[in-house]
Amino acid sequence: MTVAFELLATDPTGARAGVVHTRRGLVKTPVFMPVATYGAFRTMGMDDGRETGAGIILSNTYHLMLRPGPDVLRSFGGIHKFMHWDGPVLTDSGGFQIFSLPGGRTITEKGAHFRAAHDNSRHLLSPEHSIGLQQAIGSDIMMVLDVCIKSTTDEAGTRDAMDRTHRWALRSLETKNATPTGQALFAIVQGGVHTPLREASAEFLTQHPFDGFAIGGLAVGETKAEREAMTAHTARLLPPNKPRYLMGVGTPTDLMEAVKRGVDMFDCILPGKMAQQGYSYTFNGIVRLARVKYQRDERPIEEGCDCRTCAQFSRGYLHHLLRVEQVQATRLVSIHNVRHYLRLMERMRGAILEGTFEQLYDSLIHKLRVRGESVPDA
Numbered sequence: 001m002t003v004a005f006e007l008l009a010t011d012p013t014g015a016r017a018g019v020v021h022t023r024r025g026l027v028k029t030p031v032f033m034p035v036a037t038y039g040a041f042r043t044m045g046m047d048d049g050r051e052t053g054a055g056i057i058l059s060n061t062y063h064l065m066l067r068p069g070p071d072v073l074r075s076f077g078g079i080h081k082f083m084h085w086d087g088p089v090l091t092d093s094g095g096f097q098i099f100s101l102p103g104g105r106t107i108t109e110k111g112a113h114f115r116a117a118h119d120n121s122r123h124l125l126s127p128e129h130s131i132g133l134q135q136a137i138g139s140d141i142m143m144v145l146d147v148c149i150k151s152t153t154d155e156a157g158t159r160d161a162m163d164r165t166h167r168w169a170l171r172s173l174e175t176k177n178a179t180p181t182g183q184a185l186f187a188i189v190q191g192g193v194h195t196p197l198r199e200a201s202a203e204f205l206t207q208h209p210f211d212g213f214a215i216g217g218l219a220v221g222e223t224k225a226e227r228e229a230m231t232a233h234t235a236r237l238l239p240p241n242k243p244r245y246l247m248g249v250g251t252p253t254d255l256m257e258a259v260k261r262g263v264d265m266f267d268c269i270l271p272g273k274m275a276q277q278g279y280s281y282t283f284n285g286i287v288r289l290a291r292v293k294y295q296r297d298e299r300p301i302e303e304g305c306d307c308r309t310c311a312q313f314s315r316g317y318l319h320h321l322l323r324v325e326q327v328q329a330t331r332l333v334s335i336h337n338v339r340h341y342l343r344l345m346e347r348m349r350g351a352i353l354e355g356t357f358e359q360l361y362d363s364l365i366h367k368l369r370v371r372g373e374s375v376p377d378a
Helices: 046-052 061-066 070-075 079-083 095-100 127-137 155-178 195-205 224-237 252-260 270-276 308-312 315-323 327-354 357-364
Strands: 003-010 016-022 025-029 031-033 057-060 089-092 105-107 112-115 122-125 141-143 184-189 212-215 244-246 265-267 279-282 285-288
Touching (some): 003 327, 016 327, 061 095, 061 127, 070 079, 070 127, 089 095, 089 265, 155 184, 184 195, 195 224, 252 327, 270 279, 315 327
Parallel strands (some): 244 265
Antiparallel strands (some): 105 112
16 A cells, blocks of 8 residues: 545535555644654654654655665665654655755756755756655655746746656656555646646646645745635645645644645644744744743743643743753754644644634634734734
């Protein structure tokens, strides 16, 4: 078995609750996948990740290709044993990381030619090589290599990138099928903010036996309104019996908006990145723990949160750790932030199953906003 998707309920809003069956167990959706880019979480230990309740995590093919490399990963029997994680793992193909390189990259029909940022070495990442790397990594869900561009690219440029992404997707599928490993493969719908291209991409890719479909090419320059419109439109074009994954998004409000539009799977680095800056999420807004007002605050980050940080430590103590620049502060706040994302998913799933998602959405959407979104401070 690669993956199978079981749709349990669809809310009148379009929000879905389901189960992704993988070779390493069940994943309840909607689901947030904490990011372990290099085979490690940004600011937590693997045991911390397990304690938060993470059911599936994400690692990155581009980074693991460069360090430690496929030979090392093969020698350990794959990423699960290497990083001591026994749950499902999804690997991104590396397309976005190559797009994000500061320079020295060239995209041809063969693949992406680039120089590694850490040692300036030359590499070619082709669709075939990307699948081979992901097979060496041993992830449970692989992604096709896509051509990632700014979402604001004109229609002609976006079409060229989309068409190449389609050709690369078929090469990825052929390579995956040539060496059966039991790993699933998701295609990536592209098209920028151009509705006709999104429709063309979804129509082309859904004709082929991919195990799931991602919505790519968003959160790279478009407005929030454009992102939400493209997400809603694209999700409606995808088969209901396959999981839908919105790549690299986002804030708690982004997640609620995308779940409302029918998306099942998400990843983002924000929980750890925000923790590094002393920001913690709650269901009543952001707590900026470095602020002097929290110096004597004996409350946990959030009353009712079941994470280890809230069970053991006060806002005042975390404020102190941040002020004296203790790395432990980032870890403890990260644990809370990841758990918050997972609790948000659990609440949305429960509401979808109960038919009360719209009420939950209305009660939370304005409280969850983060920096740049009219931030409340709990």
